[in-house]
Amino acid sequence: MSEDxxxxxxxxxxxxxxxxxxxxxxxxxxxxxxxxxxxxxVRAETRDSVNAIIARIGFRPDPQARGLxxxxxxxxxxIYDNPNAQYVVNMQMGALxxxxxxxxxxxxxxxxxxxxxxxxxxxxxxELQRLAGVIxxxxxxxxxxxxxxxxxxxxxxxxxxxxxxxxTKGGYAxxxxxxxxxxxxxxxxxxxxxxxxxxxxxxEGYTSxxxxxxxxxxxxxxxxxxxxxxxxxxxxxxxxxGHAAALKILNRPNRPTALFASNDEMAIGAYKAxxxxxxxxxxxxxICGYDDSPMALRVSPPLTTVNLPSRDMAKAAATTLLTxxxxxxxxxxxxxxxxxxxxxxxx
Amino acid sequence: MSEDxxxxxxxxxxxxxxxxxxxxxxxxxxxxxxxxxxxxxVRAETRDSVNAIIARIGFRPDPQARGLxxxxxxxxxxIYDNPNAQYVVNMQMGALxxxxxxxxxxxxxxxxxxxxxxxxxxxxxxELQRLAGVIxxxxxxxxxxxxxxxxxxxxxxxxxxxxxxxxTKGGYAxxxxxxxxxxxxxxxxxxxxxxxxxxxxxxEGYTSxxxxxxxxxxxxxxxxxxxxxxxxxxxxxxxxxGHAAALKILNRPNRPTALFASNDEMAIGAYKAxxxxxxxxxxxxxICGYDDSPMALRVSPPLTTVNLPSRDMAKAAATTLLTxxxxxxxxxxxxxxxxxxxxxxxx
DNA sequence: ACAAATTATGATACCGGTGTCATAAACCTA
DNA sequence: TAGGTTTATGACACCGGTATCATAATTTGT
Numbered sequence: 001m002s003e004d005x006x007x008x009x010x011x012x013x014x015x016x017x018x019x020x021x022x023x024x025x026x027x028x029x030x031x032x033x034x035x036x037x038x039x040x041x042v043r044a045e046t047r048d049s050v051n052a053i054i055a056r057i058g059f060r061p062d063p064q065a066r067g068l069x070x071x072x073x074x075x076x077x078x079i080y081d082n083p084n085a086q087y088v089v090n091m092q093m094g095a096l097x098x099x100x101x102x103x104x105x106x107x108x109x110x111x112x113x114x115x116x117x118x119x120x121x122x123x124x125x126x127e128l129q130r131l132a133g134v135i136x137x138x139x140x141x142x143x144x145x146x147x148x149x150x151x152x153x154x155x156x157x158x159x160x161x162x163x164x165x166x167x168t169k170g171g172y173a174x175x176x177x178x179x180x181x182x183x184x185x186x187x188x189x190x191x192x193x194x195x196x197x198x199x200x201x202x203x204e205g206y207t208s209x210x211x212x213x214x215x216x217x218x219x220x221x222x223x224x225x226x227x228x229x230x231x232x233x234x235x236x237x238x239x240x241x242g243h244a245a246a247l248k249i250l251n252r253p254n255r256p257t258a259l260f261a262s263n264d265e266m267a268i269g270a271y272k273a274x275x276x277x278x279x280x281x282x283x284x285x286x287i288c289g290y291d292d293s294p295m296a297l298r299v300s301p302p303l304t305t306v307n308l309p310s311r312d313m314a315k316a317a318a319t320t321l322l323t324x325x326x327x328x329x330x331x332x333x334x335x336x337x338x339x340x341x342x343x344x345x346x347x
Numbered sequence: 348m349s350e351d352x353x354x355x356x357x358x359x360x361x362x363x364x365x366x367x368x369x370x371x372x373x374x375x376x377x378x379x380x381x382x383x384x385x386x387x388x389v390r391a392e393t394r395d396s397v398n399a400i401i402a403r404i405g406f407r408p409d410p411q412a413r414g415l416x417x418x419x420x421x422x423x424x425x426i427y428d429n430p431n432a433q434y435v436v437n438m439q440m441g442a443l444x445x446x447x448x449x450x451x452x453x454x455x456x457x458x459x460x461x462x463x464x465x466x467x468x469x470x471x472x473x474e475l476q477r478l479a480g481v482i483x484x485x486x487x488x489x490x491x492x493x494x495x496x497x498x499x500x501x502x503x504x505x506x507x508x509x510x511x512x513x514x515t516k517g518g519y520a521x522x523x524x525x526x527x528x529x530x531x532x533x534x535x536x537x538x539x540x541x542x543x544x545x546x547x548x549x550x551e552g553y554t555s556x557x558x559x560x561x562x563x564x565x566x567x568x569x570x571x572x573x574x575x576x577x578x579x580x581x582x583x584x585x586x587x588x589g590h591a592a593a594l595k596i597l598n599r600p601n602r603p604t605a606l607f608a609s610n611d612e613m614a615i616g617a618y619k620a621x622x623x624x625x626x627x628x629x630x631x632x633x634i635c636g637y638d639d640s641p642m643a644l645r646v647s648p649p650l651t652t653v654n655l656p657s658r659d660m661a662k663a664a665a666t667t668l669l670t671x672x673x674x675x676x677x678x679x680x681x682x683x684x685x686x687x688x689x690x691x692x693x694x
Numbered sequence: 695a696c697a698a699a700t701t702a703t704g705a706t707a708c709c710g711g712t713g714t715c716a717t718a719a720a721c722c723t724a
Numbered sequence: 725t726a727g728g729t730t731t732a733t734g735a736c737a738c739c740g741g742t743a744t745c746a747t748a749a750t751t752t753g754t
Contacts, residue, residue, distance in 0.1 A: 017710055017711085018711060030735085031733060034732090037712085041732060041733090062415070062709090062711070063476065064414045064420060064711090065711040068411045068709090068739050069710080069712040075452075096457065105456075106454065109452075127362070239641075269645075298615050298646075364740055366740075376704090376741080377703075381703085388702060389702070389703085409739090412740030413741055414741090415742090416740080416742040417741085
């Protein structure tokens with residue numbers, strides 16, 4: 001029997017290859033390949049004996065060799081142009097939650113939406129690495145050129161984005177009901193008795209900005225209010241822009257008693273503005289943000305905000321890519337809801 | 348001439364392989380391989396004509412095939428167990444700064460220092476992916492088991508860590524003079540006239556925690572002061588731990604007028620404690636942190652802190668891995684200096 | 695100018711897997 | 725039980741590169 005040969009091999013402590021398995025199992029390497037790939041046309045007996053050898057000598061197929069033969073790697077690309085570190089890390093963690101143990105690895109690829117080489121850079125990345133799949137995050141998950149590229153390259157991709165009532169482009173999508181969450185925020189402020197409410201919008205052209213504004217507005221309208229154009233300013237989802245926008249709004253003659261910022265970064269910018277103007281939160285000014293980022297818990301008082309299950313969304317995105325093409329869900333929708341803390345109070 | 352053949356090939360718009368180049372350049376694929384790898388024994392004339400073809404048909408060697416033949420991939424692993432999203436993203440960005448255009452990609456690999464499979468998980472990752480190199484971040488860049496593993500696997504690795512006067516283990520290291528930065532922080536508070544100064548330490552066993560404490564103490568001692576054990580508490584580099592530690596210290600009968608936290612997260616935790624106790628910053632309490640994280644600029648008042656050039660350090664780490672083994676610097680040392688903002692003032 | 699030394703190039707095997715297709719083995723059916 | 729199907733397996737080429745080593749081309753020495 002080949003027991004001796006097996007023992008001897010194990011003693012050598014060398015990385016096992018498919019040839020080793022084939023030799024020790026007394027089958028051809030092709031049969032081993034079939035076992036690895038769960039081909040149905042392998043006799044149960046053969047399969048078991050091959051698997052036994054695989055387990056004993058600790059064989060694990062080489063992703064590079066496999067990738068070369070398959071003409072695609074076992075790498076998932078995470079492509080984004082997003083300055084929010086916490087968000088990015090959350091997405092990475094979520095994707096890795098799904099990838100762990102799958103044999104696939106996550107390759108991160110930040111990019112620059114405004115660069116000339118934006119598309120070409122991503123094309124090179126995907127083509128050269130022969131990526132198994134791609135996850136794209138907002139705001140580039142809305143970019144037409146990028147979506148066209150992904151279709152052209154015929155690479156599996158999943159968009160992470162805000163659910164919007166109108167458009168539904170092809171591909172797979174992980175969406176969140178940002179509108180609903182913001183609607184709750186609007187209702188919350190209205191219910192607290194605020195009549196004069198400021199609004200800091202996100203950057204133009206961002207789906208999330210549009211959806212959050214629409215949702216917030218719906219919330220106000222449900223209570224007979226509306227966004228006051230005099231108390232509205234646009235930001236860029238950054239701290240500085242939120243600070244500037246808040247200053248602008250709070251310096252109006254008709255200073256509002258509450259303020260909604262389209263993300264936490266800008267809400268924290270509004271904190272700074274309030275601090276500078278000597279306004280106490282929430283006594284003089286209620287502030288509400290969006291994202292439920294860790295910062296929301298770190299500022300004083302803790303920020304009322306709308307949560308976004310980003311990690312879970314990323315996990316769902318990666319899971320979709322690992323799923324057989326036939327079984328993939330075209331879209332998976334996540335909730336988004338209000339988290340009331342101490343930065344909002346009665347008017 | 349082969350002009351026609353070249354044109355025809357370009358028309359086909361198919362991904363070029365080394366065989367295409369060889370055929371069109373009328374040389375063997377091995378010669379093309381030599382050109383790709385900058386082998387010296389290629390006639391200049393041959394090299395140029397091959398390069399011309401490569402450029403014209405846009406040939407780029409397949410990393411998988413190359414990796415298979417080389418027995419190592421073109422992937423750099425970034426391995427860490429660090430909860431600080433901003434820090435992690437900074438390191439990723441820095442590493443990518445160096446990797447951009449090099450043909451190597453960054454694979455992120457968070458891990459769990461406390462897991463049973465901590466080492467085995469990393470071993471699998473490195474072995475299976477045949478990583479070209481590995482960057483490890485604090486605190487696992489100090490882990491003996493991990494360092495032993497990396498030596499065993501004979502993989503190129505770079506440690507990112509705090510410079511410490513005593514130990515210098517093997518391998519390559521990117522270090523920062525955290526001690527010096529904290530010394531400056533200590534001097535700063537002393538010079539402001541504070542006599543009673545609280546200290547929030549980092550977690551036990553962390554090199555950075557030890558170094559920061561030592562540096563801060565040196566700074567105080569330079570002005571005839573010292574860390575007061577009654578006003579010292581240990582944290583875990585987290586917001587919550589900083590909050591708890593600050594509360595403990597600030598509730599002492601001999602409440603200090605200044606407080607140094609060993610990182611910004613904990614300093615922000617101290618902000619919360621001050622807020623809860625009705626202490627104004629810096630009028631009633633000066634606070635100083637470490638990291639110069641984005642949060643330091645976002646809180647009100649902006650936090651005085653010590654900066655750490657993390658992105659540059661990561662870039663240096665990745666650059667080291669891309670450098671030929673002979674030309675690598677054993678260690679590269681970065682400065683760390685005080686950034687005075689508005690959270691510290693005269694006693 | 696010619697043999698010897700050096701340099702440039704190519705033929706072939708190989709890295710570790712998968713695809714194709716032919717063939718061997720097992721299973722039916724009558 | 726023979727003959728036809730179906731199923732399981734293997735031989736061999738191939739994915740796109742690199743390593744080895746033999747040979748062709750060039751340079752050097754005298």
